[in-house]
Amino acid sequence: MxxxxxxxxxxxxxxxxxxxxxxxxxxxxxxxxxxxxxxxxxxxxxxxxxxxxxxxxxxxxEADILVKIFGQYLVTRFQTLFPKYFENIDDALTLLENVNDYIHVEVRKLYEDAQLPEISTQRTLDEGLILNYKSARGMGDLAEGMILGAIEIFGAKYELIREDLQEQDNCQCIMFTLKKKAPIN
Ligand code: HEM
Structure with a gap:
């Protein structure tokens, strides 16, 4: 790591x-x-x-709570350390969509031996997002914390639902669903 x-x-x-x-x-x-x-x-x-x-x-x-807190902290630190990934982005869903095919691609250029998760995303019809996480490191709690951190940065409220899936190729697989919450007037 x-x-x-x-x-x-x-x-x-x-x-x-x-x-x-x-x-x-x-x-x-x-x-x-x-x-x-x-x-x-x-x-x-x-x-x-x-x-x-x-x-x-x-x-x-509990250790899982600490890792989630760390994930939230880490994403705000990345915002300070790597501002270019946050430029012109004004919502969490777009940031999360950029992680696999842009941010982590750039991260790999910077750190050749980085061990990164596989992330895929899909918008849902109700203005939400499904994010699938797969990694041999099994850092799903970190991913959860980072997703929560990304949601917090932009202010719009989402409910985060986590479904742990069966392991694949010795990897932890999790499906996260971000569901938009109606604004309270
Ligand atoms: C915003 C800018 C981001 C930067 C600069 C960044 C960079 C990095 C770096 C440097 C690592 C460590 C790789 C290694 O230890 O070899 C990493 C790992 C990781 N990143 Fe990102 N990341 C970003 C955003 C995100 C977001 C929003 C998520 C949310 C899902 C995410 C999920 C992860 C996870 C879960 C890992 C741990 C490795 C694993 O699970 O296999 N990253 N990232």
Whole structure:
């Protein structure tokens, strides 16, 4: 997994739980990298799992909730770090439609060894979107958090429905449905 994800994760922990907690989870996770990440580096996926597990133990917050919170945080950080993907986009559905065929394609040019999920999207007749997620890393909770983060950025309200599908080719498969909520007058 690319270092940028680790750097942002530890920054989120600093910000939301304090520097001491960051230090403690690094120590407890017994990391080959020692927890010294650079954005362009590549590190074992297991390290983010260990860090999350230890953060969960210290904070008493379930690991899946922490990963979703991180996904929400990460998408707002990407907005700051990679503003060009957000330029001229004024709704979450368009942003999400761009992830697979544009954003992650550009990400791969930047980080050749990035391990990215397969995402496909389809608009629904009721102004919503279906997003299918497939990945051997099984980071569906991160995807959920990032989708929620994308929805929040643009303000329009959507209900997010998640359906975990059967594994395919050893990959986690999830169908997310974004359903537009009627505005409250
Ligand atoms: C908006 C700008 C975005 C940028 C710059 C970006 C970039 C990246 C990068 C650098 C990684 C790490 C790859 C690796 O570790 O090797 C990644 C992974 C990932 N991205 Fe994006 N991404 C963006 C938006 C999104 C959005 C909106 C979603 C929502 C579905 C998403 C879903 C994911 C997931 C779930 C992963 C984890 C890898 C996996 O599941 O296999 N990304 N992305």
């Amino acid at each position: 690319k270092g940028i994800v680790f750097v942002e994760f530890l920054e989120m922990v600093d910000e939301k739980f304090g520097y001491d907690v960051t230090e403690e989870i690094i120590k407890k996770s017994d990391l080959a990298s020692g927890g010294a990440y650079t954005s362009i580096g590549t590190y074992p996926h297991g390290e983010i799992v260990a860090l999350t597990k230890n953060l969960s133990a210290i904070t008493n917050i």
